[in-house]
Amino acid sequence: MSITQLAVVGAGLMGGGIALDAARHGLAVKVHDSRPDGVAGLRERAAGVYARWVRNGRMRPEEAEAALARLLPAPALSDLADADLIIEAVFEDLAVKRDLLATLAPHLGADTVVATNTSALEVKALSAGFGFADRFLGLHYFSPAEVSPLVEVVRADTTSQATLARALDFLSATRRTPLPCLDRPGFAINRFFCPYYNEATRLLEEGVAGPADVDGVARDRLGAAAGPFAVMNLIRPAVAAHAMANLSRLGPFYEPSTALRAQAERGMDWPVGDSRPGADLDAVEQRLLGALALPAVELAAEGVADPDAVDRGAVLALKFSAGPFALMRRYAAETVERAVASLCLRDGHPLPRASLAAQG
Structure with a gap:
């Protein structure tokens, strides 16, 4: 099952970079941010990045326009129910991330893959006790997320093989280089x-x-x-x-x-x-x-x-x-x-x- 609808929670430096790059590669991206102006700020940032890429010859003007149109605001977490993959990129704190996941859980589709962009927290600890633990993994992007090609793909012992395969397909579609690694401190x-x-x-x-x-x-x-x-x-x-x-x-x-x-x-x-x-x-x-x-x-x-x-x-x-x-x-x-x-x-x-x- 391919990833065609992406959702990103957190429109800051990392989440925003993930979202604007995925939109560039043809995916519809719903973005949720707790700040009232968070998504609007991301769209402004994306317009600037795309304009720079047009000037550098990395995009055509019509591609930039189409990519910007694929960045969609999601005011409520319930708006993410149809997402194939949700990547959370909120503050790097175990309690903050688990609170978000608990709030998100009732709105997940039966096949939705959920990923955390944590750089250091244990993936298993984040998903412990949730019914979607088999559909949860780490996708650790490096800054700037819209440019850096590497993504650590962190598989906890609860992550299913099907979840891993879908995440790898998504990274291939967005031209990222995966680094599969186990759920150990610091990853790789x-x-x-x-x-x-x-x-x-x-x-x-x-x-x-x-x-x-x-x-x-x-x-x-x-x-x-x-x-x-x-x-x-x-x-x-x-x-x-x-x-x-x-x-x-x-x-x-x-x-x-x-x-x-x-x-x-x-x-x-x-x-x-x-x-x-x-x-x-x-x-x-x-x-x-x-x-x-x-x-x-x-x-x-x-x-x-x-x-x-x-x-x-x-x-x-x-x-x-x-x-x-x-x-x-x-x-x-x-x-x-x-x-x-x-x-x-x-x-x-x-x-x-x-x-x-x-x-x-």
């Missing part, structure tokens, strides 16, 4: 990306290097398009700290640093231009490498996602020149082993049982 991409930027803040905290030094190593030696401090400023330090905190149950290595928590509380950007005289760039390289390798090896050992797919996802979503597994292959196995072991020893974190040499 944030599982290694959050510890990587968390380690950057530890380096700053310990006086090893400044933000400019760390970002430079990330770009010049590890092949990142932008360094971790620059990226945290884009996503906001508070959001970065929240995402890292969601991984803390995985072990002591995954605890947010004191510096990251403090920066989130201050609500300030990192001073990305600051460097430290005498910064140890080799130490920065080793620790960033270890912070990417340790969670990557763990997620592979747990079967969270296919390593090759994770590497593709890192390139597509994070603009890395190589994902963590490909990056490990650039270094001698002993170098990777040493980098990981030093972090585990520091934090009292268990050494991975899987062979790092085999992963690299």
